[in-house]
Amino acid sequence: MSEVLVWIETFHGAALPTSWEALGAGKALADKLGVPLTALVLGENASTVAKVAGEQGAASALICDDATLKVYRLEAYAALLTKVVQERKPRAVLAVATTRGRELLAASAADTDSGMLADISSFEAQSDGGITAVRPVYAGKILSDAAVNAGGTQFLTLRGRAFRPNAANAAGSLAITQIAPALSEDQIGTKIESFQEAASTVNLGDAAIIVSGGRGMDKNPKEAPAGSANAAVWKAQDGFANTLQPLADVLGGAVGASRAAVDAGYIPYAHQVGQTGKTVSPDLYIACGISGAIQHQAGMRTSKVIVAINSDKDAPIFKMARYGLVGDLYKIVPAVTAELKKRLGK
Amino acid sequence: MHCVVFTRATPDTAAKVEVGANGAVTWGDAALVVNPWDEYALEEAIVQTQNGGKTTVIALGGEMHLDALKHSLAMGINDAMRIDDPALDPTDSLAYARTAAAAVKKLGDVTLVLFGKESVDVGTDQHIYGTARKLGWAMLSAVSKIIALDEVAGTIQVERLLEQGKEVVTAKLPAVVSVTKEINEPRYPSFIGIRKASKAVIPVLSLADLGISAAASPTRIDAYRNLPVRDSQVEMINGTPEEQAAILVDRLLGEKVL
Ligand SMILES: Cc1cc2nc3c(=O)[nH]c(=O)nc-3n(C[C@H](O)[C@H](O)[C@H](O)COP(=O)(O)OP(=O)(O)OC[C@H]3O[C@@H](n4cnc5c(N)ncnc54)[C@H](O)[C@@H]3O)c2cc1C
Numbered sequence: 001m002s003e004v005l006v007w008i009e010t011f012h013g014a015a016l017p018t019s020w021e022a023l024g025a026g027k028a029l030a031d032k033l034g035v036p037l038t039a040l041v042l043g044e045n046a047s048t049v050a051k052v053a054g055e056q057g058a059a060s061a062l063i064c065d066d067a068t069l070k071v072y073r074l075e076a077y078a079a080l081l082t083k084v085v086q087e088r089k090p091r092a093v094l095a096v097a098t099t100r101g102r103e104l105l106a107a108s109a110a111d112t113d114s115g116m117l118a119d120i121s122s123f124e125a126q127s128d129g130g131i132t133a134v135r136p137v138y139a140g141k142i143l144s145d146a147a148v149n150a151g152g153t154q155f156l157t158l159r160g161r162a163f164r165p166n167a168a169n170a171a172g173s174l175a176i177t178q179i180a181p182a183l184s185e186d187q188i189g190t191k192i193e194s195f196q197e198a199a200s201t202v203n204l205g206d207a208a209i210i211v212s213g214g215r216g217m218d219k220n221p222k223e224a225p226a227g228s229a230n231a232a233v234w235k236a237q238d239g240f241a242n243t244l245q246p247l248a249d250v251l252g253g254a255v256g257a258s259r260a261a262v263d264a265g266y267i268p269y270a271h272q273v274g275q276t277g278k279t280v281s282p283d284l285y286i287a288c289g290i291s292g293a294i295q296h297q298a299g300m301r302t303s304k305v306i307v308a309i310n311s312d313k314d315a316p317i318f319k320m321a322r323y324g325l326v327g328d329l330y331k332i333v334p335a336v337t338a339e340l341k342k343r344l345g346k
Numbered sequence: 347m348h349c350v351v352f353t354r355a356t357p358d359t360a361a362k363v364e365v366g367a368n369g370a371v372t373w374g375d376a377a378l379v380v381n382p383w384d385e386y387a388l389e390e391a392i393v394q395t396q397n398g399g400k401t402t403v404i405a406l407g408g409e410m411h412l413d414a415l416k417h418s419l420a421m422g423i424n425d426a427m428r429i430d431d432p433a434l435d436p437t438d439s440l441a442y443a444r445t446a447a448a449a450v451k452k453l454g455d456v457t458l459v460l461f462g463k464e465s466v467d468v469g470t471d472q473h474i475y476g477t478a479r480k481l482g483w484a485m486l487s488a489v490s491k492i493i494a495l496d497e498v499a500g501t502i503q504v505e506r507l508l509e510q511g512k513e514v515v516t517a518k519l520p521a522v523v524s525v526t527k528e529i530n531e532p533r534y535p536s537f538i539g540i541r542k543a544s545k546a547v548i549p550v551l552s553l554a555d556l557g558i559s560a561a562a563s564p565t566r567i568d569a570y571r572n573l574p575v576r577d578s579q580v581e582m583i584n585g586t587p588e589e590q591a592a593i594l595v596d597r598l599l600g601e602k603v604l
Pocket residue numbers: 213214215216217219257258259260261272273274275276277278288289290291292293294295296299309310311312315327328329330359360382
């Protein structure tokens with residue numbers, strides 16, 4: 001059957017917001033090819049999530065909430081996706097390029113000897129049946145024009161925030177099909193022993209606004225309490241928590257960081273933006289006390305509007321910024337936070 | 347235990363990468379280095395075999411990868427191998443996975459295959475998962491710690507660092523593992539190691555040596571392009587912090603990004 005299949009990634013039974021971007025991109029592709037759009041929803045709460053997929057443009061959904069799929073495990077999910085691909089032979093399979101989306105689609109593409117392009121920022125169906133796509137490479141320093149040839153199923157993972165979700169339509173009708181798991185529990189070799197949820201999850205990939213801090217965060221004028229092991233670390237940590245976080249909070253954004261800040265122990269690695277951290281493309285990126293090294297730029301250069309706050313007027317970050325503010329971040333950031341509170345009526 | 351690590355060379359991350367007039371990717375006179383993420387995999391292979399066992403590093407592709415292999419040997423990896431064949435399309439992950447899996451099978455006695463998180467240049471990471479599936483082995487990605495590896499019981503227990511938290515998972519051996527930077531602190535090659543590695547002759551195998559033939563690649567790369575020029579004339583906002591803040595907020599409201 002010719003269709004476009006989109007895997008809706010879930011966590012604790014709820015869809016990741018970026019999954020709807022993948023479904024939006026899938027809808028555009030399905031419309032262009034003149035084939036139906038099918039959502040694949042596995043695990044806890046699959047039928048509820050599938051209903052939302054219907055409102056977001058899916059014509060049908062394949063669901064399986066078997067106990068073996070309750071929590072994502074590559075082995076169980078990939079076996080089922082591969083079975084679905086072998087039986088239904090979709091034209092294309094799409095998902096968001098998260099850790100799970102990337103490994104799941106790559107596994108199934110290998111199982112079915114299909115072509116795959118990972119982490120693409122745009123794509124287009126060609127008249128010969130191939131799909132061409134743009135992939136940022138060399139840490140976003142250049143672009144590659146890649147293609148999956150016609151014939152067979154084409155696997156694509158999509159960079160978060162590079163595609164638009166569909167407008168929700170509550171009247172959308174949806175045909176739901178229950179499918180059976182491919183493996184039984186005793187055929188699955190991986191067992192999850194425990195899961196410790198991160199105290200604060202930073203989803204930089206989803207954030208529309210990111211406020212990032214760098215090594216300059218240790219210039220906090222506050223005195224570190226007597227007896228703190230390392231005054232610079234204390235000052236920077238206090239700055240992230242009490243100077244940057246409040247700005248992120250009024251903006252409804254997330255806090256990011258440079259590698260220098262992460263390596264110095266000012267903030268956990270999950271916040272790192274850059275070549276060896278997260279690649280982000282928010283609408284607004286505010287870099288505070290970050291010089292703008294090429295490896296940092298690699299992770300944030302596709303941000304729509306970049307604001308740089310830095311005490312050094314010659315810092316390279318100003319070369320890529322839309323707005324530059326020279327000065328002490330510990331004076332400017334609180335002033336911006338206060339001004340926003342006033343203007344946004346918070 | 348025999349542990350295999352896959353690695354290759356990448357341009358130094360500080361390199362200014364550009365597409366030249368002839369369409370080829372250039373990085374000036376910047377050095378080629380071992381893919382930084384793979385240093386953690388190389389270190390872990392050495393750590394996991396320090397009480398017995400052996401390590402092999404494998405690169406697929408041309409001579410540009412030689413120094414990365416020599417760096418691996420200098421760190422303390424026992425053997426190196428390069429797979430090079432005019433029929434091998436190094437940009438297609440399916441062709442890569444078939445070849446990498448065939449190389450592991452040819453070695454015969456491998457228990458653990460280690461990869462870095464991704465390559466810092468093309469960074470698809472799908473080579474890793476494809477290799478695991480072509481081997482038919484368990485795949486554990488984003489591993490921040492190998493808690494236990496029991497060859498007798500045939501199990502491996504690891505901690506994985508995922509977007510939402512830390513997962514402890516047990517899987518069956520043999521397994522393919524990709525590691526994160528939290529797993530260890532990669533060592534620098536010793537002087538003696540560097541001397542020994544510089545003399546090593548690294549065997550080059552063809553697809554025929556691995557007993558496979560090239561299959562058609564379902565993907566291709568048509569071109570590389572430079573980024574469109576960012577038309578960001580920076581506007582410097584001056585004044586007291588309060589004045590700067592007021593102007594910035596005006597501008598941001600105008601940009602409609604709030
Ligand atoms: C293999 C490799 C991978 C890398 N990956 C990454 C990566 O993923 N992400 C990343 O960010 N880096 C990465 N780097 C590191 C990168 O090269 C830089 O070292 C790093 O980005 C610098 O961080 P920074 O801008 O915070 O620090 P610095 O370069 O030290 O800059 C600090 C800035 O703060 C300013 N400042 C100081 N005080 C104040 C104040 N009171 N108010 C305002 N401004 C102030 C200074 O003027 C300066 O510009 C990588 C490097 C390598 C080799």
